[in-house]
Amino acid sequence: MTPSAFWQLFAAEEKQLFQDSDTSRVLDRISCLLARYNPGLSAEISDDEVCRELIVTADGDPRLFRVVEDLIEAAPHLMYWRVIALKPPRGFDFSLDFDGVSIVPSELFFDPLKSGSDPTAIGIRVFAPGASRLPGIREGMRQAVEIGLGERLATAIKRIEVAEPAGDMAKYLPLTELTAYVAWHRSHHKLQ
Numbered sequence: 001m002t003p004s005a006f007w008q009l010f011a012a013e014e015k016q017l018f019q020d021s022d023t024s025r026v027l028d029r030i031s032c033l034l035a036r037y038n039p040g041l042s043a044e045i046s047d048d049e050v051c052r053e054l055i056v057t058a059d060g061d062p063r064l065f066r067v068v069e070d071l072i073e074a075a076p077h078l079m080y081w082r083v084i085a086l087k088p089p090r091g092f093d094f095s096l097d098f099d100g101v102s103i104v105p106s107e108l109f110f111d112p113l114k115s116g117s118d119p120t121a122i123g124i125r126v127f128a129p130g131a132s133r134l135p136g137i138r139e140g141m142r143q144a145v146e147i148g149l150g151e152r153l154a155t156a157i158k159r160i161e162v163a164e165p166a167g168d169m170a171k172y173l174p175l176t177e178l179t180a181y182v183a184w185h186r187s188h189h190k191l192q
Contacts, residue, residue: 003074006037011076018080023047030054037071040064044087055084060146062155089150092176096144098134105144109172112181113159120189122182123159126175131162138162149179156182 010017010033020026027045034041040061046053056071058064065086072085092105113123124145131137141162146154173181186192 001037003037003071006033006071007074007076009033009036011078014078014080018052021047038064038067041068041071051080051082053082053084055087057087057151060151060155062152065152087146087151089153089179090147092144092148092178094144094147096140098130098137098140101130101134103128103134103137103140103144105148105175108175109165109169110175110178110181111172112185113161115159118158120191121158122156122185123161124157124178125161125163127165127169127172128162129165131164144175145178148175149182153179153182156186 010030013029017026017029023045027043030043030045034043034056040058041064042057042059044055044057056068058068069085072083075083092108094106095102095104097103108126108128110124110126113125115121115123126141128134128137128141134140138160141160142154142157145157145160148154149157
């Protein structure tokens with residue numbers, strides 16, 4: 001399916017998808033359309049009453065970023081939807097719940113990790129209270145980093161470790177400075 005064919009199908013259902021208050025049903029329908037275009041893509045949608053937002057995501061797969069961008073570039077003017085390529089950066093001012101334990105990324109710190117085999121690779125160790133007893137915390141931290149940095153920049157982080165805070169946290173960087181650290185690291189290593 002071409003981007004044009006996808007948007008023809010989407011435009012034919014645009015108003016109905018906008019008016020449907022069942023967000024999961026709308027997301028299912030959009031996901032079906034996206035799967036016909038490229039099965040590696042997925043979507044996130046808002047439930048705004050004036051103009052809904054459709055974010056087409058490659059689920060962090062940088063090989064599909066251009067596919068997403070081509071699709072969004074081909075989008076026609078839509079009356080009820082605003083389309084966005086890849087998850088945008090949203091900062092770290094939110095909380096995540098892990099088995100009843102709330103983790104607030106803006107209150108966390110990180111330590112850059114060095115790779116012996118690839119000095120250009122970016123790795124971080126995030127210090128989170130209760131990390132040792134929270135199943136899924138590593139994957140949850142990956143999601144937090146993606147929310148904070150956005151989908152494109154989050155792929156620069158090749159390794160994420162999560163550890164209990166120990167000692168003086170002042171010697172570590174606030175997680176809210178991760179965007180600046182990634183920019184510095186990429187500039188320092190002359191990466192794009």
